[in-house]
Amino acid sequence: MRITFLGTGDAGGVPLYGCDCSACTRARAVADFRRRPCTALVEAGDTRILLDAGLTDLTERFPPGSLSAIVLTHFHPDHVQGLFHLRWGIGPSIPVFAPPDTEGCADLYKNHGLLEFRRLSKFELVTIGNLVLTPLPLNHSKATFGYAIEETDGQRFAYLTDTAGLPPPTEAFLKKWRPASFALDCSYPPQSDLPRNHNDLTLALAIAETLAPARVWLTHVSHELDAWMLKNIGNLPPHMAVAYDSQVVSDAGFVQQC
Amino acid sequence: MRITFLGTGDAGGVPLYGCDCSACTRARAVADFRRRPCTALVEAGDTRILLDAGLTDLTERFPPGSLSAIVLTHFHPDHVQGLFHLRWGIGPSIPVFAPPDTEGCADLYKNHGLLEFRRLSKFELVTIGNLVLTPLPLNHSKATFGYAIEETDGQRFAYLTDTAGLPPPTEAFLKKWRPASFALDCSYPPQSDLPRNHNDLTLALAIAETLAPARVWLTHVSHELDAWMLKNIGNLPPHMAVAYDSQVVSDAGFVQQC
Numbered sequence: 001m002r003i004t005f006l007g008t009g010d011a012g013g014v015p016l017y018g019c020d021c022s023a024c025t026r027a028r029a030v031a032d033f034r035r036r037p038c039t040a041l042v043e044a045g046d047t048r049i050l051l052d053a054g055l056t057d058l059t060e061r062f063p064p065g066s067l068s069a070i071v072l073t074h075f076h077p078d079h080v081q082g083l084f085h086l087r088w089g090i091g092p093s094i095p096v097f098a099p100p101d102t103e104g105c106a107d108l109y110k111n112h113g114l115l116e117f118r119r120l121s122k123f124e125l126v127t128i129g130n131l132v133l134t135p136l137p138l139n140h141s142k143a144t145f146g147y148a149i150e151e152t153d154g155q156r157f158a159y160l161t162d163t164a165g166l167p168p169p170t171e172a173f174l175k176k177w178r179p180a181s182f183a184l185d186c187s188y189p190p191q192s193d194l195p196r197n198h199n200d201l202t203l204a205l206a207i208a209e210t211l212a213p214a215r216v217w218l219t220h221v222s223h224e225l226d227a228w229m230l231k232n233i234g235n236l237p238p239h240m241a242v243a244y245d246s247q248v249v250s251d252a253g254f255v256q257q258c
Numbered sequence: 259m260r261i262t263f264l265g266t267g268d269a270g271g272v273p274l275y276g277c278d279c280s281a282c283t284r285a286r287a288v289a290d291f292r293r294r295p296c297t298a299l300v301e302a303g304d305t306r307i308l309l310d311a312g313l314t315d316l317t318e319r320f321p322p323g324s325l326s327a328i329v330l331t332h333f334h335p336d337h338v339q340g341l342f343h344l345r346w347g348i349g350p351s352i353p354v355f356a357p358p359d360t361e362g363c364a365d366l367y368k369n370h371g372l373l374e375f376r377r378l379s380k381f382e383l384v385t386i387g388n389l390v391l392t393p394l395p396l397n398h399s400k401a402t403f404g405y406a407i408e409e410t411d412g413q414r415f416a417y418l419t420d421t422a423g424l425p426p427p428t429e430a431f432l433k434k435w436r437p438a439s440f441a442l443d444c445s446y447p448p449q450s451d452l453p454r455n456h457n458d459l460t461l462a463l464a465i466a467e468t469l470a471p472a473r474v475w476l477t478h479v480s481h482e483l484d485a486w487m488l489k490n491i492g493n494l495p496p497h498m499a500v501a502y503d504s505q506v507v508s509d510a511g512f513v514q515q516c
Binding site (some may be wrong): 011012013016017018019056057059064077078081084085086088089090091105106107114169 | 269270271272273275276277314317322332334335339342343344346347349363364365372482
């Protein structure tokens with residue numbers, strides 16, 4: 001299994017429009033520090049799954065036939081806005097697996113074009129090529145699933161955004177399932193009040209400690225977290241890192257724990 | 259008054275994803291033939307109005323303070339999707355004038371961020387800097403306004419998309435108002451059936467003949483119209499042209515007729 005973090009930003013991204021903080025200034029000067037909408041590509045053999053579709057240049061990144069499926073965490077615009085253009089294409093339909101959300105986003109259901117929406121149910125496995133996904137309920141302002149993703153050879157990875165903490169059934173599942181590594185929502189630096197909808201670093205550290213995987217990549221990162229990290233380098237445990245756009249996590253990172 | 263056609267495409271754009279027609283093949287080979295979401299910038303002195311916001315890179319094109327306002331024709335995603343990112347910025351709010359549409363698009367009203375939505379009424383003038391706009395009802399599948407735009411020096415331009423034909427009150431207004439030039443929806447080549455929601459070339463020619471302006475630029479163009487034009491070069495009257503992305507129409511094009 002190979003993961004590419006195509007986008008690791010929160011809805012505002014980095015640099016944030018109009019902001020001159022240290023993180024935004026750095027990202028304007030050096031493109032490597034930019035953060036686009038939170039998206040990951042999961043590859044296993046011929047299977048290629050796009051986790052979320054907030055990148056607006058999907059039609060240029062993924063030629064027809066290059067994706068096995070798109071899997072959505074939820075229907076907020078920063079996670080689906082790339083579908084508004086992609087849907088009008090022609091050719092083979094693209095399966096789009098999504099949580100049960102009767103509203104969807106704008107007119108995506110009504111004018112689905114070449115997208116073929118398929119509704120998932122919590123904890124009900126779905127097989128896509130060489131990968132088996134288990135939808136995991138998360139704590140967010142809209143129906144949201146994280147995904148436990150397992151390759152046929154047993155490698156296990158979990159993708160857990162957008163969320164503030166974890167619902168007890170999801171935490172219980174992951175404690176038993178024991179992914180070698182996961183990507184985790186960490187939108188903000190430590191907050192004085194308990195954050196809603198997204199993890200701050202305090203919540204993210206607590207989840208990482210509870211589940212104790214070999215590796216944790218923090219994603220859905222705001223400019224505020226980036227600015228905080230600039231002042232607090234070295235404040236993360238050695239098995240945790242803030243992901244960056246275009247980062248590739250290769251097979252070597254997925255040694256199974258059990 | 260200076261108009262820049264930043265985007266002249268229909269919702270699918272050119273090249274259309276998955277299409278190998280002559281127009282899409284040409285646009286893949288030569289970027290000048292690409293068509294992005296239908297958008298225009300109107301400038302008059304210090305006044306800069308963005309007509310529609312479907313371009314997804316607005317945060318990069320328009321630094322804070324560089325736009326007097328955004329004016330929307332309607333809330334379909336290809337006309338507003340650039341706002342999903344722009345809204346999360348910080349700094350001065352951006353006025354966004356729009357037709358009365360209680361639904362809007364996705365969560366734009368709920369989470370408006372730095373956008374300040376202002377509802378327009380048909381035929382009620384609004385002054386933005388050096389420009390006076392009159393909202394004109396159009397025939398589309400969602401509440402849609404075209405705009406009659408007048409500079410303080412009397413130059414007149416109308417922007418008429420998305421529409422199939424013109425509602426009689428709008429046609430009557432424009433006959434009397436007599437814009438020197440206008441941009442007009444022409445999404446399709448001539449169709450055998452009367453098109454819905456968008457003009458085909460037959461409807462566009464009829465509108466141009468009725469209103470008889472000095473210049474007409476066709477916009478909201480599909481790959482089908484481009485492919486048809488490749489086979490039918492010279493089929494447009496000399497005062498009409500298909501606009502292209504980044505085309506600038508300078509003052510010289512706006513000699514008032516009356």
